Amino acid sequence: MSGHRPQQSWASWRTDESTNDIHDEEAFELSENGNLQGLSSQNHKLKYKDGSSIDWLHEEALEREREHVKKSQKSIRGLLSIWADSARVWLVVVATGIGIGVAGAWLDVLVKWYLLADLREGRCQEGFFYNQVSCCSGLDPGEFCTDWQTWSEYFKIRSLFLSSLLQSSIYVMLAVVFAGSAALLVYTYAPYAFHTGIPEIKAILGGYVFDAFLTPWTLLIKALGLALAVASGLSLGKEGPLVHVACCMAFMLSRFFKQFRYSEAQKRKLLAASAAAGVxxxxxxxxGGVIFCLEELDTFALxxxxxxxxxxxxxxxxxxxxxxxPFGTSKLVLFQVTSGGxxxxxxxxxxxxxxxxIGGILGSLLIKLNTEIALYRRNSALNDYPILEVAAASAITAAIAYLVVFTRLQSSELVANLFQECDPTRGDYHGLCNPTAMWENVFLLLISAGIKLVLTAWTFGMMVPAGIFLPTIAIGACIGRAVGMLTQAVQTSFPKAWIFQACPPDLTVRCVSPGFYSVIGASAMLGGVTRMTVSLVVILFELTGALSHVLPIMVSVTTAKAVGDAMGKDGIGIYSGIYSVWxxxxxxxxxxxxxxxxxxxxxxxxxRPYGTLVKIEDGQLTLKDLETLTKTRDFRGYPVVKGRDLIGFVTRDKLTSAVVRALDIHLSPETSNKKCRFSSKHFSSSDEYLDLSRxxxxxxISxxxxxxxxxxxxxxxxxxxxxxxxxxxxxxxxxxTKSDVVALLTAHFSHTGALSTQNDMHPGGRRG
Amino acid sequence: MSGHRPQQSWASWRTDESTNDIHDEEAFELSENGNLQGLSSQNHKLKYKDGSSIDWLHEEALEREREHVKKSQKSIRGLLSIWADSARVWLVVVATGIGIGVAGAWLDVLVKWYLLADLREGRCQEGFFYNQVSCCSGLDPGEFCTDWQTWSEYFKIRSLFLSSLLQSSIYVMLAVVFAGSAALLVYTYAPYAFHTGIPEIKAILGGYVFDAFLTPWTLLIKALGLALAVASGLSLGKEGPLVHVACCMAFMLSRFFKQFRYSEAQKRKLLAASAAAGVxxxxxxxxGGVIFCLEELDTFALxxxxxxxxxxxxxxxxxxxxxxxPFGTSKLVLFQVTSGGxxxxxxxxxxxxxxxxIGGILGSLLIKLNTEIALYRRNSALNDYPILEVAAASAITAAIAYLVVFTRLQSSELVANLFQECDPTRGDYHGLCNPTAMWENVFLLLISAGIKLVLTAWTFGMMVPAGIFLPTIAIGACIGRAVGMLTQAVQTSFPKAWIFQACPPDLTVRCVSPGFYSVIGASAMLGGVTRMTVSLVVILFELTGALSHVLPIMVSVTTAKAVGDAMGKDGIGIYSGIYSVWxxxxxxxxxxxxxxxxxxxxxxxxxRPYGTLVKIEDGQLTLKDLETLTKTRDFRGYPVVKGRDLIGFVTRDKLTSAVVRALDIHLSPETSNKKCRFSSKHFSSSDEYLDLSRxxxxxxISxxxxxxxxxxxxxxxxxxxxxxxxxxxxxxxxxxTKSDVVALLTAHFSHTGALSTQNDMHPGGRRG
Structure with a gap:
């Protein structure tokens, strides 16, 4: 948890810069006629602090006006400027797309092909940065690979016991080193780089201001930490963090152009597009990326x-x-399904x-477990030793994983194997396809699923970049494969039962395809954990390429979501998926x-009823009063009333800058004691009052x-x-206010705000 | 055009029924305490006439209240009733899904496998309802099919000239008979069954009330007419009409349950789901169905x-x-792409x-041409002879089609062939794969595309059910194949050019796959005509199963949309796709x-400024005045003012029923002369005024x-x-009002309302 530690200077340097340059030249470039305060009521740029919410209406009005002003310039310069605006947007979009594509590819290369992953098992004589596959490539069939040595071979240990001990020690030790470095990096340089990032991105796209979350440092640390965390064998995936990395990239690129620095709305539109690229x-x-954005991230993506x-x-x-x-296959499909017919x-x-x-039930269980662990972590001594926790978790994970063959594999490799049908010509997938060991395999698969469930609930929320997708898929795939193998066993034992009549009578032809049951299990588990529907199906569809099996995937996702939502205490699904809960x-x-x-x-x-509101009484307050008000009552804005009649609404930002300017211009004490009016109706003499109606x-909206x-x-x-x-x-x-509405919707959820990092940023606990 | 003909009684019987039962028992079942007028301000059901728009806020409030009332009944009956509500929704959804699935399958069977399509070329001795394939099935390889006879064989005509004449005459004649019957059916029984139906469904889902469009008669005639129209060989598709048929089914099923009869909002949610099933x-x-609904049909589907x-x-x-x-393949994929690597x-x-x-340009051209023809049809003598027009069009279509081999095929068969790569072992696809006839084939393909473009622009809008998707795909596929063949020719002629270095040096290995160029062409053309993006890609993706080729499809759709939008006069894409234009x-x-x-x-x-509004002055009008007002000023509602202060807003429907009830109860003349008040503030004695504040x-919203x-x-x-x-x-x-906003958005479009059928339904031309 980045909890109540002071904000790191590494993470916030961009923020400071971004909130300082408010009254620059461009802010007034667009105003047609200046007034006394130099403040055009329409063109004013708002200053947003991290932790506040943007004013969409204002931002959009600003953007429309900018566009209109540019279009009404009939000169070539005006035309060029419109064209340049649009070109810059596309430049950032395209550059982010390329950037995240290359980054994702190299992340895989780093983790899978070279250096990290196989280092835990042995080394290559040709150079330690080759992995087992590339080390042994180029051999004739049947030739034995001598370049690759396990650690015990390297250290020339013959004793079976000592060899196992050495192997497992190095395996665990390297896992701890990888995970510990990831945690250290995150803790030291970019505390916001921990976790998946998707909850924050959902909030940011909805208007939350959180620039510290998108700094270049976060980008760098998240990418690097992610590679280390994945290589350490912790039960986590790279999917959510990649979305975060993509958003950081877009944010970084957008900083080069004024048009995004000053428009929070435009910035969010860019972020939405880059999140799609990340998925x-x-x-x-x-x-799947586009549809994920529509369904999960966005309320305005339509x-x-x-x-x-x-x-x-x-x-x-x-x-x-x-x-x-990166996969050397020229294919986008990660886990090819060899469709069993x-x-x-x-x-x-x-x-x-x-x-x-099962997916719905286990999904709910995972969410529940993860919530409880997160709360325990926050409220116990663990909170003070995040790196130690990561190291311990990775040691335990590695130790357990080393014992069970299916957990020892990298999750992605495990899933790829589970999704494949057994085929005598293509190896036995770590014993999975040994027909005589059916019961052992089912048992192992279920044990693996259980272990992974607990480890995932623990890992998701530790001080390392961690996605929930891949572990969830792995859990579901294990269970699905087990169910598939059981179904197959029943079918081959009772081939004549009426329920199996649709199967071909020839027993050598496969009727039940356990590999596809893995896909179904993964879909169900994902449905239970994320509670997404359409985007999940599309992603799984593209992930596996199983066009003919879209319908069963739909059925399983639908069932899992329904069961999961019914298990929730609320039963209305407002805060039901794991991202919403976070x-x-x-x-x-x-x-x-x-x-x-x-x-x-x-x-x-x-x-909030009239009596409890902080209001501005029209014509009653002096400049000094207003200055005090804006300093002491840190609300986003104040209604202006005359008696009880509503005159209008003024935002704190606008009021502050108007007051500051008025005090700057008229330094005499009587000015600061002059009363301010917001309407002309009730006040005849305009000299007596200072006009703030703009x-x-x-x-x-009333x-x-x-x-x-x-x-x-x-x-x-x-x-x-x-x-x-x-x-x-x-x-x-x-x-x-928006926060009142959020409070209304979260009223039934017992852990609301339990992990909030914002308590110190909002006096009185109000964001509104 | 169903233009200014009087509304058919066949089509409107459901409407009459549906608008009559307003004040039934259920309308008051939910009100906790009746009042004098028997009118609870919250539970009042609105009466919507065809041609009006529903009041979403009211409908949703009603639905929430109904749900709340049912949930607060703690009895078993209350629980059962909630359960039953939900079960009915799912019943209709599932039944519609099954219904449209079976209907779609049998439509194909009817058109392709049996009876209609091949009848134009010959007959089967075993029975005239077998088509050529099923007639000749069951033969050994090499055996000659004797059961199938062309018409000239049947009539034993030997002369080549006479034989051709007979064949072509029967071909054309049967086309005219099929198309003419379709038009006759539509004209006589269900005028709303013409065209695609998608523009109307978009409007209905947006709140437009048009129950006559969804009657069982429309369903029957549209399905039957569609089969005939497709069989006639007219340049049209079955996709849009199937969506309409699905919506009709859902509407018909929903009529069995009170809960949908009385909730326009619930009805629309059902329709959206069934439209997805249709796609x-x-x-x-x-x-694709789900995403089509999201992107194209719906503004509220999120x-x-x-x-x-x-x-x-x-x-x-x-x-x-x-x-x-229906395809005997156990696959959903209609046009399998044999991926060329x-x-x-x-x-x-x-x-x-x-x-x-090209797709963007031709798409815009098709829209433009179609618009002009539709306007010409409406404003010329053609408007009075719709059946004759269809007959003539089908005769011309058939005559032209008979001459060019690629247009003689059914569009779906043509597309399936064009999407396939050439493979010497699998026939030459009507000469398409003859390598020596490359230039002839390119020429023929371009001619076919041109012919189809003109015919489609004419056909889409005639008095037959007609979709635009398949013809568009066919046009695009022809052009794409031609471009692909040209590219292939260039590549094989200059295999050593630097641009082709990526190709395998062995010329016998295919580098360019013209079949896939067809898919790209089809995507581009669809992008140009419909201006959809994501849903098109998903549909094409699922249609062809070409997972590895999603990216080129995206590129072509994107380009076509951009070019098409840029070609439009407005350039802002508000009313740019063909459905929006209609x-x-x-x-x-x-x-x-x-x-x-x-x-x-x-x-x-x-x-509309204050001065031009029809207002109700609070406390000034008598019941009689109000009755006159509701009868003479047919607006959807009236603001109630006191002086210029806004007291509230009253809808015409509520006011009418309140006035009618008040007059019913108090028949004395002094009552009807009693003044009505809508607020209690300014009027002390409540006897003096009739209270209509409820x-x-x-x-x-102000x-x-x-x-x-x-x-x-x-x-x-x-x-x-x-x-x-x-x-x-x-x-x-x-x-x-909503119509003011629509007028604002359509202001730049020159043909707004040119084909409106609603002019006679709205005095003063206002829907508002």
Whole structure:
């Protein structure tokens, strides 16, 4: 946990820079006519601190205005400037696509082909940076590979006991070294590089400001730490972290161009596209990337240009990955399924539905376990020794893994083997295909799944970059393979039973394909853990290339999600997937795109009523009062009232800069004692008051307090609002902010904010 | 065009029924306490006429309330009722999925395997309902098929000239008979069964009420007419109409259950799911169906339950289709691509980008041509003779088709052949693979594409069910194949050129795969015509099974869309795809999910200002006045004001039923002269006035008129609003309805409403 340690200077250097340059020349470039305060009410750039939420309405208005101003310049310069804007967007999109494609490919190369992974088992005489496969390549069939030596061979140890001891010691030791270095890197240089990153990216895309999460240091450390963490054999995947890395890349590239530095909305659109590219590379699934963005990351991705950019970024990333060709196969497909015939039989729906149910139950269990461990970690001594915890976890993982053949393999290799059908001509996959050892294999597979489940729940949240996808797939694949082998055993034992009539009568022809059961098991487990639907199916589809088996995958994902949601305490699926649970625990202001049933309650029950609001009384406060107000009451904005009539709404940022400028210009003490007015209606003499009416927001949305809560929630979800005012015939009744809505939706979830890092950033615990 | 003919009684019987039963028992079942008027302000069911738009906010509030009431009944009956609600939804979803799967399969069987298609060329001695393949099946290899006779054989004509004449006459004649019967059926029984149906479904899903479009008669006639139209050889496809048929099925099934009859929102969610099932069956693409719904049909599909249902419906439909197995292949894939190697070379991007550009240009041309022909048809004598037009078109189509070998084939067969690579062992595909006739083939392919382009532009919009997908694919496939063959010719002529260095040096190994160029051409053409992106790629991906070739498909679709959008007059892509153009021409109240750039204009420029609004002055009008108002001013609702202060908003429907009930109860003349009040604030004595305050809407949304137009448009898009009121400090400034927003967005499109059938339904031309 990056918990309550002080923020690292390494991680925050970009943030400081980004929040300092607010009143630069461009901020006023667009204003048609300056006024006394030098503050155009429309063109003002807002200053966002990390931990706040952006004002989408304001950002979008700003962007439209910029576009309009540029289009209305009829000169060649204006045209060029529009063209350049668009070109810069595409430049960043394409560069991010290429960057993440190459990075993903080299990550694989680093982990799998060279240096790290096989070093735990032995070394190559040709050079220690070759792995076993490349060391022994170029031999004639039948020739024995002498260049590759296990460690015991290298140290010339003959005793079987000593040899095993040495091998296992080196195996465990190197795992600890790899994992420990990863944790040390993360802890020292980029605390935000731990974990998967997807919850944060969901929050950022929803409008949360968290620039420290996307710095170049985070990028570097996350990529490097990820390679080390994967090589250490910890139970984690590279998928989520790759998405984070892609977003860091886009953020870094975008910093080179003013147009993104000053537009939080544009920046988020870029990030959405690069997240798609990240998924595309992580799974070799360009379509899955786009759909993952639609379903899981985004509430605003239906805007066609975002989808379009994501689409292009995904495609380019996949092309780059294919071009670098880490698997040497010229294919995007990671785990090729050797389909056991294109058809499946109706009776197979029974084991598949069973797998769906198991996936839902185990998925919920994994989430529950992971939550409990995370809470324990936060509230115990573990919190102070994150690196030690990682080292211990990797030692335990490696020690256990060394004992069980299926866990000793790298997860990706294990999954690739499990997805394959047995074929006598192609080896026995570490004993998996030995028909006489069926029961032993089933037992081993289930044990492996159990071990991996516990280890994954522990690992996901430690101080290393860690994705949840691959371990989940591995757990599901083990269980699926076991169920498949059992089904096959039953079928071959009772080939004449009426339920198996659809099978070919010739027993030498395979009827049940256990390899495909692995795919189904993986789908079900993923459905249970992430609660995604369409994007999961698309990803698995592209991952395995099993076009003819989309339907069973759909069935298993559907069942797992339904079972998992039903197991949740709420049963309404608002914060049900593992990412949502982490978002709620870390208390990010993120609104899940779900239907909220208000049970007949109206906004009046949820809003902050008039009496509790901090308001500005029109014409009553002096500049000095306002200055005090903005300094002491750290809300995002204040309603301006006259009596109880709503005059308007002013954001704290605008008010602050207006007050600062007014005090700058008129340094006399009587100015600071001058009262300020926001409307001209009630005040005849304009000399007596200082006019701040240009500070008022134009786009304020007001509703009656009798509207259903569900409508309010939906408005926040769909329109990305920061606040809604409740009025009746012009009189202010109350107000609701985004954080009030988040609080409403998370009310039933018991661990809300349990892991929040933001408590010290928000006085009074309010983000609103 | 179903133009200005009177509405057919066949088509509208369901509508009449559905709009009559408004004040039934259930409408008041949920109200906790009746009041004098028997009108609970919350539970009132709205009455929607065809041609109006539903009130989403109201519908959703209703649904939430129903759910809440049922959940708060703690009895077993309450629990059962919740369970039953959910079960009914799934029943309809599953039944629709199965229904459309089976219907789609039998449609293919009807058209391809038996009866219709081959009848134009000859007959089977075993029975005229066998087609050539099934007639000649069961023969030993080399044996000559004697059971199948061409018509000239049957009539024993030896002369080559006479034989050709007879064959072609029968070919043309039967085409005219098939197409004519289709048109006759549509014209007589179900005028809404013509065309593709997708524009209407987009409008319906967006809230347009058009029950006559979904009647069982429409279902029957569309399915039957579609089979006939496809068999006639007209240049049309079955994809769009199948989506329409699926929606009709869901609508028909939903009529059995009260819960859908009374909830327009629930009905639309069902329709969205069934549309996904329709696409799934049409293309054998279950994922494509879901994503088509997301991208093309829906602005609200991101609601997870809709996506979920669409997902399940799609899967079940595909399973049904696979189970009935019309292609005898046990595969969903319609056009199997025999992939010419899994890799492609960088130089191929040049022809593929070229194809993208061609697709964009020809797509725009097709849309333009189709629009012009549709306008000409509407405004010329053709409008009065739709059946004659269809007959003439089919005669011309058949006559031309008979002359060119590639157009004589059914489009689906042609596409299947074009997508295949040449393989000496598998026949020469109607001469396509004859290497000596390369130039002739290229010429023929381009001619075929041209012919098909013109015929498609004519056919799409005639009085027969007609989809645009398959013809578009055929045009693109022809062009793609031609480009592929040219590329191949260049490559084999100059194998040593530097650009072809990536090709294997052995010339007998194929480097360029013209079959795959067909797929690329088809993608590009589809991109140009429909302007879809992600869903197209997914559909083509599933259609062809070419996993390794997703990236080139993405590139071509992207290019085609960009070129097509740039060719459009607006260049902003609001009404750019062919479906959007038809929606605009028919003037449906549909908001495209696009960014609207307001160029700095505010709502004040677009709203109907205060002076032009029809308002109700609080406490000034008598019951009689209100009755007159609701009868003479046919707006959807009226703002209620006191002076200029906004009191609230009342919909016409609620007001009408309140007035009718009040007049029913108090028949005395003084009652009808009693003034009505909507607020209690300004009126002390409650006897003096009739209290109608319960009629006021709770969920009214008010903004300031200074907000940008883009924000207003987005609110309508995202929140499915019917109107927004503009107020300032409680005073009404103006109002904007959905139709005002549609008018704003279609302002630049010159043919808006040119084909509207609704002019007679809306006095004053307003839907608002």
């Amino acid at each position: 595309s590379v992580a799974f070799g699934s360009p379509l 805007e066609s240009d975002v989808m379009w950019r994501g689409f292009v970024a995904s495609a380019i990333a996949a092309v780059s990955l294919q071009y670098v060709d 294109d058809t499946w039989r109706a009776f197979e729906l029974i084991p598949w539905l069973t797998l769906g149910v 978002i709620a625990m870390r208390d990010y202001p993120w609104l899940p795109p779900v239907d909220y049933n208000d049970k007949g309650r109206t906004a009046a029950d949820a809003m 500070c008022l927001e134009n786009s304020i 509703l009656r307090k009798e509207v259903p809560q569900a409508l309010v929630v939906r408005m926040f979800q769909k329109m990305n609002l920061r606040q809604i005012l409740f009025t009746n015939r012009g009189q202010l009744d109350g107000m609701m | 799934s069956v049409a293309f054998g693409s279950p994922l 609601e997870s339950d809709v996506m979920w249902r669409g997902f399940v419906a799609s899967a079940i439909a595909a399973v049904s289709l696979q189970y009935v197995d 899994d890799t492609w070379r960088a130089f191929e991007l040049i022809p593929w980008l070229t194809l993208g550009v 929606i605009a021409m028919r003037d449906y109240p549909w908001l495209p999910p696009v960014d609207y750039n307001d160029k700095g204009r505010t709502a004040a420029d677009a709203m 009629c006021l809407e709770n969920s009214i 903004l300031r008129k200074e907000v940008p137009q883009a924000l207003v448009v987005r609110m309508f898009q995202k929140m499915n609003l019917r109107q927004i009121l503009f107020t300032n400090r409680g005073q009404l400034d103006g109002m904007m």
